[in-house]
Amino acid sequence: MTTLSMPGSSVRTGPPPTYEEVCRQLASLPVDRSETTVRSNLELVHALGSRENISALLGEVLADEKLLTSIAQRSYPHTNHFDKIVLVDSGTQLGYRLTLHLWNPPYSDAEAEDEQIHDHRFSFWSHVVAGTLTSQNFVRDATGTLFGEYQYIPEKLNSVATVGNFYVNVGDSPLLATDRPRVEAGTSYDLTFDQIHRVIMPREDLTCTLVLRGPRQKNYASVFSNSVKYDPTENQMFSTEELADKLRIVLDHC
Numbered sequence: 001m002t003t004l005s006m007p008g009s010s011v012r013t014g015p016p017p018t019y020e021e022v023c024r025q026l027a028s029l030p031v032d033r034s035e036t037t038v039r040s041n042l043e044l045v046h047a048l049g050s051r052e053n054i055s056a057l058l059g060e061v062l063a064d065e066k067l068l069t070s071i072a073q074r075s076y077p078h079t080n081h082f083d084k085i086v087l088v089d090s091g092t093q094l095g096y097r098l099t100l101h102l103w104n105p106p107y108s109d110a111e112a113e114d115e116q117i118h119d120h121r122f123s124f125w126s127h128v129v130a131g132t133l134t135s136q137n138f139v140r141d142a143t144g145t146l147f148g149e150y151q152y153i154p155e156k157l158n159s160v161a162t163v164g165n166f167y168v169n170v171g172d173s174p175l176l177a178t179d180r181p182r183v184e185a186g187t188s189y190d191l192t193f194d195q196i197h198r199v200i201m202p203r204e205d206l207t208c209t210l211v212l213r214g215p216r217q218k219n220y221a222s223v224f225s226n227s228v229k230y231d232p233t234e235n236q237m238f239s240t241e242e243l244a245d246k247l248r249i250v251l252d253h254c
Contacts, residue, residue: 001191001195002189003188003189005186005187017057019060022088022098026088026097041212044212049128049129054129057087058251062248065240068240071085077236079116081114081201083102083238085101085238085243093215093216094216103208105205115198116224116228118196118197118223119195122215123192123214126188127187127188128207128209129254130206131253132207134199134200134202135181135198135200137179138175139175139178141176144177148172149169149222149223150169150170150222152166153167153168165234165235173224175224196222
């Protein structure tokens, strides 16, 4: 994991980018995983997540009812107990996506213990906009704890972008817990698609990250659990009013 915590970035100077400028910038990003691309994407999300730029971007969204409604129709409460707000979506497997992930306590003990261990279908770059993000990393190791392993496959079910969550049990796998990184507000980091981890949910203070998701690198994510029964579920998208309330909460903490 590479981190970036400098106060600025070489990616852009001048006034905050508009929503359309951000969309065009994401559409022009290279899809390779070269060191240059990984570093420049980290600098990009670091710049976009700065207080000035994220405040301007969310303020623009809140002022545009049509844009706000469009984003609400692809944003929802995630099964891992955070709000997933999809600001920009290329709509293609090889394109980029820009999302806000919002953990807003309080959480019950059951919710806090239910956070799934998982990897991803894609590598990503993330900037901690507010709060502290604490994770627990794992590796596959024969000396570790056995967990049920599932292949998680999200699918769009209809033209309104409703997403269903499907799980396929592929047996048991041993996982060994390793490091427990903490990333503070103002810091950016990258994570490869095959890193197995879970987020330790904040119990008191809000945490929000801006995530630049890269091109898809596999068709499913691996999820590990011994306590959750996985049945197909359907994500419930936010209403325009619900999304507006959540964006205002983020703005209050930028």
